Amino acid sequence: MALKASPNDQAKLLELQALDTRIQQLDHRAKMLPQLAKIAGLESESTALRVETISATGVLEDTKTELGRIESDVAVVEARITRDTDRLQVSTSVKDVAGLESELAGLTRRRMELEDLELGVMERVEALETASRELRTKHDGVQEMIAGVVAEKNEALGVITSERTDSAADRSMIASRLPEDLLALYERQRARYGQGASMLRGGVSEASGLKFNEFDMAAIRSAAPDDVVICPESSAILVRTGESGL
Numbered sequence: 001m002a003l004k005a006s007p008n009d010q011a012k013l014l015e016l017q018a019l020d021t022r023i024q025q026l027d028h029r030a031k032m033l034p035q036l037a038k039i040a041g042l043e044s045e046s047t048a049l050r051v052e053t054i055s056a057t058g059v060l061e062d063t064k065t066e067l068g069r070i071e072s073d074v075a076v077v078e079a080r081i082t083r084d085t086d087r088l089q090v091s092t093s094v095k096d097v098a099g100l101e102s103e104l105a106g107l108t109r110r111r112m113e114l115e116d117l118e119l120g121v122m123e124r125v126e127a128l129e130t131a132s133r134e135l136r137t138k139h140d141g142v143q144e145m146i147a148g149v150v151a152e153k154n155e156a157l158g159v160i161t162s163e164r165t166d167s168a169a170d171r172s173m174i175a176s177r178l179p180e181d182l183l184a185l186y187e188r189q190r191a192r193y194g195q196g197a198s199m200l201r202g203g204v205s206e207a208s209g210l211k212f213n214e215f216d217m218a219a220i221r222s223a224a225p226d227d228v229v230i231c232p233e234s235s236a237i238l239v240r241t242g243e244s245g246l
């Protein structure tokens with residue numbers, strides 16, 4: 001037996017469909033907020049900067065370790081120079097004096113070499129520290145930008161969520177007033193075909209956008225006002241009104 005429902009209840013399906021369409025649009029808007037793409041891009045940039053910063057920090061620490069070794073070597077050489085100088089001042093042996101002077105000359109050259117190395121490494125440390133600071137500053141800047149865009153996203157999402165909540169409440173109210181069998185058919189057709197109800201306007205189904213031929217129109221005209229008619233094109237419930245062109 002074909003399903004029957006009052007024309008008034010069938011007309012309410014158009015309100016339900018409009019709300020379902022609106023909710024679907026709002027869900028799509030929530031997923032496609034421009035801030036989401038911007039946040040993803042900024043997070044990618046932040047990750048790249050963080051990796052670069054970690055790498056730069058590692059190089060800096062290695063270079064500082066190298067500088068520490070050189071400074072330790074300089075300290076050892078200077079200690080030996082001090083020791084040999086003290087021994088030279090109290091030595092009375094010509095042979096010992098000659099040996100000490102020769103060793104001091106070699107230690108002095110070694111200290112100069114180490115100090116040249118130390119200066120070069122210190123310059124590298126300074127350059128690496130500057131680069132690391134710049135990377136951290138850039139990373140912090142990107143993080144601040146992310147926080148700003150997240151705030152924008154949350155604000156926009158709040159507006160969408162509020163509107164969706166209102167639409168969902170309106171939908172629940174309308175659905176609660178419909179006959180169960182009519183609502184079940186609407187939900188089934190919407191789940192299967194994307195749209196549960198379609199208005200017939202001037203011989204055209206709004207769901208499909210197609211104008212019915214005379215054969216289909218004759219079949220629709222012959223249906224009783226409380227007959228539930230299915231659109232042959234969209235499979236949605238075809239709601240007839242004074243604008244249907246019947």
